Amino acid sequence: xxxxxxxxxxxxxxxxxxxxxxxxxxxxxxxxxxxxxxxxxxxxxxxxxxxxxxxxxxxxxxxxxxxxxxxxxxxxxxxxxxxxxxxxxxxxxxxxxxxxxxxxxxxxxxxxxxxxxxx
Amino acid sequence: xxxxxxxxxxxxxxxxxxxxxxxxxxxxxxxxxxxxxxxxxxxxxxxxxxxxxxxxxxxxxxxxxxxxxxxxxxxxxxxxxxxxxxxxxxxxxxxxxxxxxxxxxxxxxxxx
Numbered sequence: 689x690x691x692x693x694x695x696x697x698x699x700x701x702x703x704x705x706x707x708x709x710x711x712x713x714x715x716x717x718x719x720x721x722x723x724x725x726x727x728x729x730x731x732x733x734x735x736x737x738x739x740x741x742x743x744x745x746x747x748x749x750x751x752x753x754x755x756x757x758x759x760x761x762x763x764x765x766x767x768x769x770x771x772x773x774x775x776x777x778x779x780x781x782x783x784x785x786x787x788x789x790x791x792x793x794x795x796x797x798x799x800x801x802x803x804x805x806x807x
Numbered sequence: 808x809x810x811x812x813x814x815x816x817x818x819x820x821x822x823x824x825x826x827x828x829x830x831x832x833x834x835x836x837x838x839x840x841x842x843x844x845x846x847x848x849x850x851x852x853x854x855x856x857x858x859x860x861x862x863x864x865x866x867x868x869x870x871x872x873x874x875x876x877x878x879x880x881x882x883x884x885x886x887x888x889x890x891x892x893x894x895x896x897x898x899x900x901x902x903x904x905x906x907x908x909x910x911x912x913x914x915x916x917x918x919x
């Protein structure tokens with residue numbers, strides 16, 4: 689069974705500094721995808737970044753980068769130059785293929801990390 | 808293009824009442840999901856439908872049923888609501904080959 693673990697319930701960072709949010713996963717599926725979502729206090733789920741299990745390079749999207757270490761089964765999110773608006777809950781998630789390999793199966797989320805950016 | 812639409816946005820139920828949460832997507836996505844999110848917690852998978860005509864249990868299926876009515880619609884039913892089902896419910900959808908799951912705005916359900 690797949691599992692996502694986020695061990696940091698809360699993180700604090702000074703504005704303009706970088707911060708790393710940890711995520712480890714466990715799956716027996718050779719084809720999987722890893723995601724990070726942001727959930728501000730308003731409640732909506734905002735997609736940040738995606739990494740496929742066969743991607744050779746780490747994904748980057750603007751100030752977000754995903755530090756993918758396949759052998760260690762980790763997919764940490766790095767936010768560079770933090771902004772006050774980055775204060776939110778952050779979720780790591782993983783999807784696997786369904787048994788037939790033609791659709792996506794489970795999409796499982798971690799417990800989340802609350803990030804607070806201080807001015 | 809509305810994306811993923813959930814109805815209703817808010818609902819208060821009495822213990823023992825039943826209701827159906829509706830979810831529809833207009834993006835021709837194959838896979839659809841229902842989650843619940845309790846205060847300060849992550850999203851826990853209730854049920855999912857990998858493709859039209861199939862449904863599978865997730866992490867917390869007890870007390871819920873689902874129907875994948877067609878490719879667009881995936882409904883979640885509470886047959887006899889309990890206070891423990893007070894939560895925010897999210898529907899999501901995904902298309903193979905895409906790198907983003909799209910979420911609805913959520914349904915805030917309170918069972919008294």
